[in-house]
Amino acid sequence: MKISYILLTWLTAIALCACNNTIPGSAEPDDNPSSQEQPPVESAGRTVLIYIAADNTLSSYGNKSLENITKGVTAEALAGNNLLVYKDCKYETPVLLRITPEGQQTVIDYTEDENSASPATLRSVIEKTIEAYPAKSYGLILWSHGSNWFPSSMATTKAFGQDGNNWIELPDLQRAIPDNTFDFIIFDACYMGGIEVAYALKNKADYLIASPAEIQADSFPYRTCLPYLFMETPNLPAVCEDYYRFYSKIPCTIALLSLKKLDKLAETTQGIMKENFSKTDTVTLKTLQKYYHPPYYNMYDFDDYIGRIATPEEYAHFQAALNEAVPVKKATPSFLHRSAGCNNTRCSGLSTFILYPSLNEAIVTEYKKLDWYKAVYE
Numbered sequence: 001m002k003i004s005y006i007l008l009t010w011l012t013a014i015a016l017c018a019c020n021n022t023i024p025g026s027a028e029p030d031d032n033p034s035s036q037e038q039p040p041v042e043s044a045g046r047t048v049l050i051y052i053a054a055d056n057t058l059s060s061y062g063n064k065s066l067e068n069i070t071k072g073v074t075a076e077a078l079a080g081n082n083l084l085v086y087k088d089c090k091y092e093t094p095v096l097l098r099i100t101p102e103g104q105q106t107v108i109d110y111t112e113d114e115n116s117a118s119p120a121t122l123r124s125v126i127e128k129t130i131e132a133y134p135a136k137s138y139g140l141i142l143w144s145h146g147s148n149w150f151p152s153s154m155a156t157t158k159a160f161g162q163d164g165n166n167w168i169e170l171p172d173l174q175r176a177i178p179d180n181t182f183d184f185i186i187f188d189a190c191y192m193g194g195i196e197v198a199y200a201l202k203n204k205a206d207y208l209i210a211s212p213a214e215i216q217a218d219s220f221p222y223r224t225c226l227p228y229l230f231m232e233t234p235n236l237p238a239v240c241e242d243y244y245r246f247y248s249k250i251p252c253t254i255a256l257l258s259l260k261k262l263d264k265l266a267e268t269t270q271g272i273m274k275e276n277f278s279k280t281d282t283v284t285l286k287t288l289q290k291y292y293h294p295p296y297y298n299m300y301d302f303d304d305y306i307g308r309i310a311t312p313e314e315y316a317h318f319q320a321a322l323n324e325a326v327p328v329k330k331a332t333p334s335f336l337h338r339s340a341g342c343n344n345t346r347c348s349g350l351s352t353f354i355l356y357p358s359l360n361e362a363i364v365t366e367y368k369k370l371d372w373y374k375a376v377y378e
Contacts, residue, residue, distance in 0.1 A: 045135060045137065047082040047129060047137075048083050048139040051141065051142050051143060052085060052087040053142075055117075055164065056164070057145075058145065063087075064218070066085060069083070069099060072224070075101045076227070079230045079231070082133040082135060083098070084097065084107065093112060094110040095109055098133070107128075117163035118166065119173065122177070138183060139183055139186070142185065142186070145160075146190045147191050148191040148351065148353075160173050177204045182206075184206065185201060185204060187211070188219050189215055191214070191291070193210035195372060198350065199262050199370075203259075205259055207256060208256075208259055210254075211252070213251075220239070225239045240256050241330065243330075252331070252332055255330070255349030256326070257349070261324045265321045266376055267321075272310045272314050275311075276311070280354065280356055281357055283354075299351040299352075299353070301351065303318075326350060331349075
């Protein structure tokens with residue numbers, strides 16, 4: 001979730017911050033959409049889709065983000081490319097827009113409300129965007145609440161996106177995003193910078209930008225970072241730097257992940273776990289770098305944890321693989337709200353869930369379903 005709604009009183013004092021298969025049982029996304037006739041569009045260099053699932057407590061921020069996005073789209077920034085925004089906010093029917101230097105153009109005006117936290121809806125919007133605005137490359141920004149990999153039965157919020165009481169859990173998110181389609185995926189959502197999430201999406205894009213902690217409710221500074229996304233080679237390190245610079249006086253952390261390097265990182269971690277997992281019993285959790293506050297739990301720094309159980313030689317190999325997988329990480333000296341007391345001493349850019357002995361068996365069962373568990377622990 002984004003931190004501003006939870007911590008409204010505190011944030012007022014210091015700053016606003018925040019944090020082609022239909023899935024069985026999910027709502028069909030195309031019940032009654034009506035499309036505005038658009039002229040044919042030739043293939044562009046890049047099409048970027050921003051998916052704003054804000055039919056929740058972030059509704060006003062979703063509308064504000066759209067305003068900032070629209071203001072940031074100049075002819076120079078767009079460079080002849082395509083920017084699409086799907087927006088679903090409270091008390092509104094969803095809309096799919098094309099943002100141009102001249103303003104907003106309606107691509108699809110949905111005549112009825114739909115569940116933006118349905119994997120079928122997300123998949124449909126992605127497919128419609130690619131069909132209507134083909135390009136040589138694509139980017140995807142996922143904007144909403146987020147809570148890492150946690151399933152609906154185990155957390156007050158779960159995985160990505162919220163529409164009422166609906167969320168997209170990680171396995172469904174994984175199935176909703178087509179393989180080998182995007183140059184990059186950016187999570188404008190809290191807590192999605194976990195190794196479990198990144199590994200689940202490793203075949204979806206080349207790069208991922210996410211935070212292991214909260215994302216500010218005012219979102220990425222789209223007015224300044226959009227041009228980086230439309231360069232011939234997207235300048236993703238600059239996007240991270242722009243976000244960090246914009247929020248440097250507010251607790252924040254952000255990282256760029258190279259998803260194609262995660263298999264090597266998983267292989268290295270598997271070797272360490274095979275020999276050293278039993279040492280987890282001896283790790284004092286309260287001394288580990290954490291990225292969470294109540295009601296969340298068990299999001300610890302990946303590097304800090306491995307450093308506690310690996311031998312020096314194993315740890316050196318792990319750090320080399322981690323540095324390849326996380327080429328950019330930015331963090332202020334502290335993050336989260338003050339009452340959590342979370343100082344940033346060991347920020348690797350990735351969180352991890354730790355299988356410590358006293359965990360509830362039900363959550364362990366759910367964790368074992370993840371690709372990361374199967375790659376590292378089995």
